[in-house]
Amino acid sequence: MKFLNLLTDELRRARIFYGLLMISVLLVQAFNIGNMIIRNRQIVREGHPVALYLTDFFDSSGLYPMVIGGAAFALILYAVIIWLREWYFQGNYMYRLLILPGNRAPIAFAKVATILLLMSGLLLLQLGIFYVTHWILQMVFQDNYLGLGVLLQIAQQFTISYILFPLHPLTALFNYGFGICFLLVLMNNCILIFSYKGHGLLKTIGLTLVYDVIMLALLIGFFLSIRNPLTTTEVTTMVIVFLVGYLIIHSGWMYWLMNYYISI
Known part of the structure; x- marks a missing residue:
């Protein structure tokens, strides 16, 4: 019960950071994918033969690795900040937790679990972005788009995403x-x-x-x-x-x- 209470509290305090991170990942990828769709749509309209794969909109785009790396770095930084905040920016919050009777370890393990849950949410968001992009490309490009329809197979087409979703x-x-x-x-x-x-x-x-x-x-x-x-x-x-x-x-x-x- 103590661990669950601490975990709930950590998740509540992470909501602003996490909301901004999720929105940033979504907006940057949406902008990049939309820009590439417009460019490739123009190429198709001009009558040039083109075969499009989902990897062209992610691994090959250049921006996608930066988004993934930035999100990973943000989580690592937040893992440090949640300790720094306790000791230096939250008054006596950490000391009040430490003087509570019983085992102190759940304080730390709740922070570990918080980061893992935040990471899991980002992975689910990324899978959703893959699938929505795949669906849009099927509608927009039809015969020019070559891609799989199974979500995990879609994710495993990419070098970077295979690290996140290994087969x-x-x-x-x-x-x-x-x-x-x-x-x-x-x-x-x-x-x-x-x-x-x-x-x-x-x-x-x-x-x-x-x-x-x-x-x-x-x-x-x-x-x-x-x-x-x-x-x-x-x-x-x-x-x-x-x-x-x-x-x-x-x-x-x-x-x-x-x-x-x-x-x-």
Whole structure:
């Protein structure tokens, strides 16, 4: 119940940022797609032979990668801001949460879940944009447009979108598993750095560097280990075992930081 209450509160406080982000992604892509439709419509009217694919309006447009990268950067930045806001811009809000009896870890895990939910909403919005664009192109260009009608197949036509909507389960596990690990590392660093007043600057820098170096060493060691000739089953097993262990380590560190490290 405590986690759900904290999650609801985080989502409520993210509504303005998230609304602006969703509207920005939608408007920029709508402008880009509309502009490309007008240009290609003129080419067709002039009698030039042209074969259009959905990828021409996304990966090949140049603006789409910038939108995806910008949205990802905005979520990463917001993941830092929600900690910065608690310690420096919300008065005693964080301290009131920390002095509540019981486990403090849900405070951090609610922030992690918030970012993951915001990301999920953006992915659903992107799928919707793909499908609506596909439907419009079918109506406008008819014989000149060559595209699939299945939503996930549409999404997997693109290089960038295949990272977001991978077809192979192992690829999905790899992409999103390490994405969640990155988010946990980022937030653990935020907890360490923004709570430095209770421990001093030198201790904060030292502990942060030790944590980051150890986690980076484990990651490099894993990637070196899977470079050896392995079967698909062996690689899948190694990825699953490593990701589960890696997530447990980061989550356990977050739990320890919230309950035993932060001083108020």
